[in-house]
Amino acid sequence: MKLLIADDNEVSLTLLHATLSRAGYDVEVARDGEEALTRLRSGKIRLVVSDWEMPKLSGVELCRALRGLDAPGYVYVILVTGRDSSAATVEGFAAGADDFIRKPFEATELIARVRAGERILSLETRDVAIFAMAKLAESRDPETGAHLERVRSYCRVLARDLSQQPRFAGRVDGEFVRLIYLTSPLHDIGKVGIPDGVLLKPGRLSDREFEIMKMHARMGADTLEAAARAFPGVPFLEMAREIAATHHERWDGTGYPSGLSGESIPLSGRIMAVADVYDALTSARVYKAAMTHEVARSLIVDGSGTHFDPDLVEAFLRQEEHFLEISRAFGEGRAAA
């Protein structure tokens, strides 16, 4: 990763440069605030370690100028300072600094703080990537963006409920809840590869057309799996792949594309199945009216142990008030409850 050191003091600069270069960073140097700002305008640097006291533009002034820029991405700023008053800290944060390190700094602390900055930047990158993929899927889908908002919210409600159940302790935690909220909008990304004649058909699909439509689960999973192979160890890609691949599987093994059954279906896919079906039932389509919550509820209860994981149906029943709230909050073309 490329980062910028902004410091006019050669002693401090020598130490900062050596420490960060050895930690594997591609380091650029600016010897005053104006030079730093010029380099940052290029948009190629995402992290700055800046001295507070600098000629032309101080570290705090650099922060303010940076936050005023119409920059393509967020730049993470660590201010290096000998000031230890809370007033100085507040002034730095108010100007747009993200973190501080006190002079004289320890190498290990500096590297730890830079790594923390990298993690935060990578979260932003992750969210942008997911958003871009979800928007792409949405652009090919006759359903609206509100469908994605509802479905991700239903998934979060179900996952949160499971996180409170002893049976799911250790499997569903806060990170799982965050990831399913983040990745569930990608469940139908494979629809990008379905021909318009099938995807946009305003009526019931023939058997042959339905077979084509079913391919979206496999295509979405393949796309996300390729990304997961290229970037191993990225949890959101793995969960996104699971959901895309398995949200049409059924508990009794009669679903598609793989005919998985029971707990061999990943939990994220089982959660998505309930959320997606509930939303499909309660949404109006060109070829059907929206069902009421009560009708959808009874269909989901009927599907317990056949279509759906019984634990998920129980979670749905415990959380049905939240489902109704979400349906109303993001509703359009909804049937009265």
Place this chain on the structure above:
Amino acid sequence: MGTGGREKTESGGCVGGARAGGPCHGSGEPASGMDEAIDTRGLLDRCMGDVGLANLVLSKLREQLARDEAELERLVGACDLAGLGRVLHGLKGAAASASAGPLREVAASMERIVQGGDMHSARTLLAHLHDEAERLRRCPALGEHDHGHGPIPGADESERRP
């Protein structure tokens, strides 16, 4: 490692709280750390154990000192409080980064005095700063055998026990 250790130099004694002729490199032990021009252990820790980098840092500090001493003389002569504050603040930070504790202390004291507008005391402290600078200049470069780890108090005694 040259004059490291606890020997006294010719000039010896304390001048205004900073030992003008004290040893150059210290081990960073609490009892003696502030008397030594450089806390070798602290500097090497900051340099990740790299003696070459530590020497580079010290040479950069010496270069800065040469410039700053001349500039401070000029600014004291001109009674430029703002200029003095700026130079002293930078020198204080550089000295801290290079683990030159006594120099940092003199620069910090002088910065505080200048902020209070006391030019007479500032002139007095500038002499002390020159002394510290001279002590730093006389320090030999760190050698490969300098790990900065002084003897652990009591270690010898425990080894002697049966």
